[in-house]
Amino acid sequence: MPGMSPRTWALFLAVSLLWGIPYLLIKVAVDEVSPAVVVFVRTALAAAVLLPIAWRTGALGGLGRRRRDVVVLALSAVTIPFTLITVGELWVSSSLTAILIAVEPALVALLALRLDASERVSGPRVLGLGLGGLGVVALLGLDLAGGGLALLGAAMILAATCCYAYASMQVRLRFAGARPLGLAAVTLTIATVLLAPAAAATAPTAVPSAEALWSLALLGLACTAAAFVCFFALVAAVGAGRATVITYVAPAVAVVLGVALLDERLGPWAVAGLLLIVAGSWLATSGGSLGRRPDRATGARASEG
Numbered sequence: 001m002p003g004m005s006p007r008t009w010a011l012f013l014a015v016s017l018l019w020g021i022p023y024l025l026i027k028v029a030v031d032e033v034s035p036a037v038v039v040f041v042r043t044a045l046a047a048a049v050l051l052p053i054a055w056r057t058g059a060l061g062g063l064g065r066r067r068r069d070v071v072v073l074a075l076s077a078v079t080i081p082f083t084l085i086t087v088g089e090l091w092v093s094s095s096l097t098a099i100l101i102a103v104e105p106a107l108v109a110l111l112a113l114r115l116d117a118s119e120r121v122s123g124p125r126v127l128g129l130g131l132g133g134l135g136v137v138a139l140l141g142l143d144l145a146g147g148g149l150a151l152l153g154a155a156m157i158l159a160a161t162c163c164y165a166y167a168s169m170q171v172r173l174r175f176a177g178a179r180p181l182g183l184a185a186v187t188l189t190i191a192t193v194l195l196a197p198a199a200a201a202t203a204p205t206a207v208p209s210a211e212a213l214w215s216l217a218l219l220g221l222a223c224t225a226a227a228f229v230c231f232f233a234l235v236a237a238v239g240a241g242r243a244t245v246i247t248y249v250a251p252a253v254a255v256v257l258g259v260a261l262l263d264e265r266l267g268p269w270a271v272a273g274l275l276l277i278v279a280g281s282w283l284a285t286s287g288g289s290l291g292r293r294p295d296r297a298t299g300a301r302a303s304e305g
Helices: 006-018 023-030 035-057 061-086 094-101 104-115 123-141 148-174 180-199 210-238 247-259 268-286 300-304
Strands: none
Touching: 006 035, 023 061, 023 094, 035 061, 035 180, 035 210, 061 094, 061 148, 061 180, 061 268, 094 247, 104 148, 104 300, 123 148, 123 268, 148 210, 148 247, 180 210
16 A cells, blocks of 8 residues: 555554454354353453553543444444354354455445545446455355355344444544544443443353463454554544455455364355455455545544554
């Protein structure tokens, strides 16, 4: 992506890695604890780390006046998609989960047509949306054909991806100038409160294994706390569409880990779907020249987070 500073590249690579790992960790943890507990522990750990730091550094300033927007962001960026993905992974491999989420940049481009008047449809973008759609069809109609629960899980993951795309647009349009640390801390705290009842109702009766506990710890501290701050800073720096280009790299990380550590296998249609989704998302995001122009809402104070 031309024109990106070293700091922005560092954020991009960090988020790509941190958001390529969770699918493996979720798959490990959900074998022993309920999806509700997995999501609750993930958000609670992240909130416990970030909220005190945000409070002490003044990063929460101004968010109290945006209560409605913050709650909507907590639902669309954390509570709903985290839950859908964790439940969906009961029936879908970690590799296919990451591939389906790779359609997010194309969804951002589609939402931008409605939510951001500065966005215009071009020939390459229309082609990109079409290719991304074909990639999803290849996965759902061919690679997962015949598996009812697998199709349900995939549908949940696609719904989560829609939530992520909407949340990315909201960060850009509603929270320009907000500090990433404060925004991450508040949304994760709200999500933790919302998830607490379901987690309490499905709490495990025995202490999970060390492997599951390590997976939950990494999910909360690295893949959520650290990743959210880096991602919100990336959105503020380069815009929602370009920030979600991390989904070009994150699936590769997830696929490698799934194949290497979980013995997952990718069929030919899964590979075809991944290639179509990545190509379509690239075109839909910027017509094939990412980073070509600056976004009008950059969130100037983001670097303070």
